[in-house]
Amino acid sequence: MNYNDLFNIIEDKERVKLGSEIGDKYLSDALNRDKGKAEALVFAVNTEEVSKVMKLAYENNIPVTPRGAGTGLVGATVPHKSGIILDLSLMNNILEMDENTFTVTVEPGLHLVQLQKFVEDRGFFYPPDPGEKNASIGGNISTNAGGMRAVKYGVTRNYVMGLEVVLADGSVLNLGGKVIKNSSGLDMKDLIIGSEGTLGIITKAILKIIPKPQRTVSALISFNSLKEGIDTVIKIIKKNANPTAIEFMEKDVIENAERFLELKFPCSTGNAYILLTFDGDEEFEIENNCKKVEEAALKNNALEFILLREKEDIERTWRIRGALVTAVEAVSEQEPIDIVVPIDRSADFIAYTKEAEREFGIKISSFGHAGDGNVHLCVIRNGMEEKLWNEKSKLLLEALYKKGHQLKGLPSGEHGIGLHKRPYFMEITDKINIEYMRRIKRVFDEKGILNPGKSYS
Amino acid sequence: MNYNDLFNIIEDKERVKLGSEIGDKYLSDALNRDKGKAEALVFAVNTEEVSKVMKLAYENNIPVTPRGAGTGLVGATVPHKSGIILDLSLMNNILEMDENTFTVTVEPGLHLVQLQKFVEDRGFFYPPDPGEKNASIGGNISTNAGGMRAVKYGVTRNYVMGLEVVLADGSVLNLGGKVIKNSSGLDMKDLIIGSEGTLGIITKAILKIIPKPQRTVSALISFNSLKEGIDTVIKIIKKNANPTAIEFMEKDVIENAERFLELKFPCSTGNAYILLTFDGDEEFEIENNCKKVEEAALKNNALEFILLREKEDIERTWRIRGALVTAVEAVSEQEPIDIVVPIDRSADFIAYTKEAEREFGIKISSFGHAGDGNVHLCVIRNGMEEKLWNEKSKLLLEALYKKGHQLKGLPSGEHGIGLHKRPYFMEITDKINIEYMRRIKRVFDEKGILNPGKSYS
Incomplete structure (x- = not known):
């Protein structure tokens, strides 16, 4: 096709880059390992533009690789079949905050950190909390991002109530809405969630928010071995102590992050740690849950149970936890x-x-x-x-x-799964599951132009 | 086809009924409004039999209507295109209870009440709680059943971790598992949930269970008008008081149920009621949540706030709530x-x-x-x-x-949606959504033999 046709769709010429004008970062993801190539890069600003770009690509059988903040780790945003890169980072508006239905409606390019701050400033809370706060919401939905707080609150899937999706041929599908329950036909919304841009382009999302918990504390437990730590976790969950997060880490990883950040971890006994948070509105409720956990831990060979009450201690500890990967990568x-x-x-x-x-x-x-x-x-x-x-x-x-x-x-x-995990995923997944995923792909994208060759496709 | 071929598949001849041997109740649902017809009724006892029946039906282009306990309200189990009725009520075993992964693996014919009792006897809890306790779990999954406790705990979808599904051609698909998070390819599990038997036959389910809350109390609030009551609900949710259930009902409906059951509702002021439950392990936690709700209610023109602490009062009140429809139907x-x-x-x-x-x-x-x-x-x-x-x-x-x-x-x-709501559903649903649902149907059931003509299909 003639990629100059894109200038007929996108009014602002600055938002279309062709060939060598395309910056290197748009050809890869956060790990910058694989590098694709592309004929065109388009920065769309609204659903209509996304639809028109898809229509053009569809008519010309051109692969389209959607991308948001580019923080992915599996190569899903690598345009390895060339074609058009469709960047959604300029579609980053918060369209509506509806306190009466406990929803916020956003565009896909909005960063998680911006969403979290916006709702928390207004007394609400968006629970999904993957490590990368500068990921876009569209990316979070496309990977069904999880994160630390999934133990208590669930993953991104549990907070997506409605989606607007542009399909391969440019048509627009609206799924779900501000309703809490739904038993009205097939659940296509959950099919889009986690589909890594292979079925459609998310252009709008209605997300569930909850009242913001007023308090949070953390607790750190040390063990001689990781096995003792992880065995204890099941006992903690059985106690109904309702922790927000339960993380595990080993001493050598912590020491590496301590060196990297030049910060001191608040515990030095043992070889493995369990780090928990608890949140809620009432102090007695949180204290009581912590006590249950302390009892369960000490009964299961914990060496030390440290309650972190001070904001500074909590932040320092979680900063070290948050930097584990970066500290490894620095080396x-x-x-x-x-x-x-x-x-x-x-x-x-x-x-x-x-x-x-x-x-x-x-x-x-x-x-x-x-x-x-x-x-x-x-x-x-x-x-x-x-x-x-x-x-x-x-x-x-x-x-x-x-x-x-x-x-x-x-x-x-x-x-x-993206590009990097695809061979391993293919190897261990039942053939019939791959076959049905591919058939569903053909329903939404018969020409195979949407993020081709990623995950199951 | 020759329906006698079914006797080659089902060893126990008693489990195949042909023509006039088919009891009337198998031709309808709980409302007994529409009555279908069928050539054969098969009671399958395992996945292999279900698979063989489907294969035979597939080869002969015969419609198959799956059914569980037959408590559905929308005609989804009415065999209105004739063919085979595939009854799963004998597949009612609890296959495994795994306390370490907080899962229970069951067959589809198990009744909700049996599942609830089984796990509660062992200190666990299966939160979904639709009004009809004799519904089968397969039916609950096929309709994504909700119920009273959805406010705090979510709906059936949130508790289905894995499914075994027999497809139209008899092949068997395994989806999900005992893992809590999943970002590995397309989410076909959620597509099956709520699909009313139009995409496949559920033959096994891995369900999530949680530790059983130790205490529960109910509260009843009266208002002059339903509008005041419902407006108060949003304020209650904002208070983060974490109620398990929030039901509304009007005086005339209650009075009808009082007459029907010959029981007295514990409140007679006002014209509308909000009935709540709270559960948890700690008395102070529940008391505190009740207090928050009482304050919010009295600030919003509630006439009376009655805390129901005694088991007898709680049971009587919920028995009246549970009998509202039956009381109407008696008249x-x-x-x-x-x-x-x-x-x-x-x-x-x-x-x-x-x-x-x-x-x-x-x-x-x-x-x-x-x-x-x-x-x-x-x-x-x-x-x-x-x-x-x-x-x-x-x-x-x-x-x-x-x-x-x-x-x-x-x-x-x-x-x-089933059969009864289909015309209304078709009228108000976007054409493109119906089109994509039907295309997905064809992926799983190209010959259209699985519960044809129900819901979107």
Whole structure:
């Protein structure tokens, strides 16, 4: 096609870049590992423009790679089949805040941090809280992002009440709305959530918000071994203590982040830690939940239970938790993995990573969401020669995904599949599931122009 | 086809009924309004049998109508295209209770009441609680059943972690699992939930359970008008008082149920009531939440706030609430409606039903889930002559669904669409949504043999 036709659609000529005008960052994602190529980059500002771009692409069989803030970790925004990059970062408005239906309606380019601040300033709360606060909401929805607070509040899926979606041929689909319950026909909204831009382009989202909890405290528990820590988590959940987040991490990962940030972690006993938060409106409620957890922990070989009440202590501790990956990356290239296993198999899976470290001679840092079995691993290159690293890390990753599968887990809890995890995902997923996903893809995108070759497609 | 071929599949000949051997109840649903016809009725006992029956039906282009306990209200189990009725009520086993992953794995024919009792006896809790406790879990999943406790705990969809589904051609699809998070390919599990047997036959479900709350209390608040009551609900939710259920009902409906049950409702002031429950482990937590609600209510013109602490009072009150529809039906035929609107439009919708009552000369009782905008109406025949009733009630229903649509609502919050609501659903749903639902149907069931003509199909 003649890409100059895009200038007939987009009024402001500055919002169309062709060929070599396309900045490098638009050809990759946050990890900047794979680099695609593209003929055109379009910054759309409204649904109509998105629709017109899609219509043009559809008529000309041109691949379209949608992108938001570009913070993805799996290569889903890499335009590896060339064509058009459709950037939605300028569609970042908060369209409506409706206090009576507890909803906020936003455009997809809005950053999570902006949404959180906006609603919290008004006494409300948007619970999903993935680590990357500068991710766009469209990206959060496209990957069904999870994050720390999923234990108590659930994941992004649980907060998406309605979607406006532009389909491959440019038509516009409205799904859900401000209603809480729905038993009216097929649930296409949940099909779009987590589909990584392969079924349609999200141009508007109605999100659920809740009243903001007035208080929050954190607690840190140390153990001799990670296994003891993770076993304790199941006992904590059985106690109905309602924690907001339950994270696990090991001493060496913490020490690395301490060095990186030049900050001191508030606990030095033991080799593994469980970090929890509790939120609510009433002090006695939170205190009571903390007490339940302390009792359960001390009964299960905890070495120390530290209640973090001061804002400064809480912030410092979570800053260290938040910087674990960055601290690893400051030292070496790493491959991030977010395999999810049934909650009681986390310890088995982590134990296997120790075996795999020895077998493959590659260091693996592990930490993650102990409250939901979503294990984060950094597979660390540590200066290994490129060819060897490529070979060995691939074999190691295959072994890790296979083990996750054996434990009845899934390859991704919150990052998505994209390009990087696709081979592993394909290997362990039932053929019939892939076949039906592809058939559904053809329903929405018969020409296969929407983010082709990503995930199952 | 030769229906005697079914005897080659089903070992126990007693589990296949042909032609006139088929009992009347298998040709309809709980309302017994529409009556279909069928060539064969099969009681399957395992996934393999379901698969073989589907394969036979697929090869011979025979419609299959799946059914569980037959408690549906919208005609989804009426075999109106003849063919085979596939009854799953004998597949009613609890296959596994896994305390470490907080899951229970069940067959679809298990009744809700049996599941609830089983897990509660073991200190756990299955929160979805639709009014009909003898519904089957398969039916609950197929309609995404909601119920009273949705305000705090969500609906059936939020508790389905994994599904085994037999497809139209007899192949078996496994979706989800015991993992809490999932960002691994398209979410086909949520597509099956609420699909009313049009995409596949659910043969196994992994359900999420939670620790059982130790205490529960109820509170009853009276108002001069329903509008004041419903307006108060939004203020209660803003207070973060975390009620489990918030129901509304009017005096005349209560009085009818009092007469029917010969029981006394614990409040006689006012014309409208809000009935709430609170649950949790700690008395002070529940007391504090009740206090918040009492303050909010009295500030909003509540006449009386009655805390129900005694088990006998709580049971009696909820027995009356639970019998509202039965009490109406004891007096007259009625048409049940469960339109859902944004929570702040419930009062507007109810106000419209009063207008509609006058305009159409047909009595409408209203009650329902004030905490989530799911309004239940009984449109009451009251001895009206058949032809007139058929004509007028159809026009009234059209007006009600249209009004719900104008208020940005949806035709069903929890009952589903089935056969009875199909014309209204088709009328108010965007053509493009129906088109995509039908295309998805063809992915799973190209021959259109699975519960044909129900809902969108």
